[in-house]
Amino acid sequence: EPEVTQTPSHQVTQMGQEVILRCVPISNHLYFYWYRQILGQKVEFLVSFYNNEISEKSEIFDDQFSVERPDGSNFTLKIRSTKLEDSAMYFCASSEGRRTGELFFGEGSRLTVL
Amino acid sequence: SQQGEEDPQALSIQEGENATMNCSYKTSINNLQWYRQNSGRGLVHLILIRSNEREKHSGRLRVTLDTSKKSSSLLITASRAADTASYFCATVIQGAQKLVFGQGTRLTINP
Numbered sequence: 001e002p003e004v005t006q007t008p009s010h011q012v013t014q015m016g017q018e019v020i021l022r023c024v025p026i027s028n029h030l031y032f033y034w035y036r037q038i039l040g041q042k043v044e045f046l047v048s049f050y051n052n053e054i055s056e057k058s059e060i061f062d063d064q065f066s067v068e069r070p071d072g073s074n075f076t077l078k079i080r081s082t083k084l085e086d087s088a089m090y091f092c093a094s095s096e097g098r099r100t101g102e103l104f105f106g107e108g109s110r111l112t113v114l
Numbered sequence: 115s116q117q118g119e120e121d122p123q124a125l126s127i128q129e130g131e132n133a134t135m136n137c138s139y140k141t142s143i144n145n146l147q148w149y150r151q152n153s154g155r156g157l158v159h160l161i162l163i164r165s166n167e168r169e170k171h172s173g174r175l176r177v178t179l180d181t182s183k184k185s186s187s188l189l190i191t192a193s194r195a196a197d198t199a200s201y202f203c204a205t206v207i208q209g210a211q212k213l214v215f216g217q218g219t220r221l222t223i224n225p
Contacts, residue, residue, distance in 0.1 A: 004156075033212070033213075035215075041217075042202075042215055042216065042217045042218065043157065043202065043204075043215040043218075044215075045212045045213065045214060045215075048211050048212055050211075055211045056210065056211040056212050058212075089154075091156060091157065093157075101162070102147065102159045102162055103147075103157075103159060103213055104159070105149075105156040105157040105158070106156055107155055107156040108154075108155070108156050
């Protein structure tokens with residue numbers, strides 16, 4: 001069964017360093033998302049991406065964040081200068097067509113900022 | 115407060131019993147979805163109910179939607195230990211392009 005894959009599963013970084021989290025969405029899906037979940041808290045929307053551009057972003061998704069679909073298969077989230085409060089689980093998701101339909105999530109990348 | 119709020123925050127029942135979780139939301143929606151998350155894992159879609167639907171079934175799951183009360187419930191019948199997980203409702207607000215998640219209900223099924 002097709003699935004969304006994310007790498008790395010866990011990354012530890014120093015505050016101020018750049019981090020890139022990678023995702024391979026399901027191949028025929030058209031809409032892509034990043035969410036994050038701080039330990040024990042709710043799942044928060046970061047950004048949605050369609051047709052090679054950002055569709056919508058949250059207040060969390062400030063200038064330190066960027067997304068890219070560099071090669072038609074990968075979908076990346078970059079954090080330019082990490083802060084302690086960026087420590088969280090980051091989930092990539094994709095959906096087939098209608099942007100408001102079922103989302104398929106990856107297993108997540110746990111980011112720890114020291 | 116939140117767009118989606120689940121109630122209760124935590125629920126512990128015996129295997130075989132039914133589990134009911136509730137979700138309330140604030141604004142008009144296109145649809146409401148329920149997801150499950152095992153500890154430390156990704157979210158798995160369970161069921162989607164559209165704003166013009168009142169009830170939907172999928173296996174042991176039954177979801178209701180009351181748009182007049184802006185609320186939904188998820189019923190898991192004949193619970194199993196493997197149903198232990200966190201359950202989240204998520205709403206698609208009209209005009210928005212994102213799914214907004216509630217705080218979740220942590221369900222524990224005791225064998």
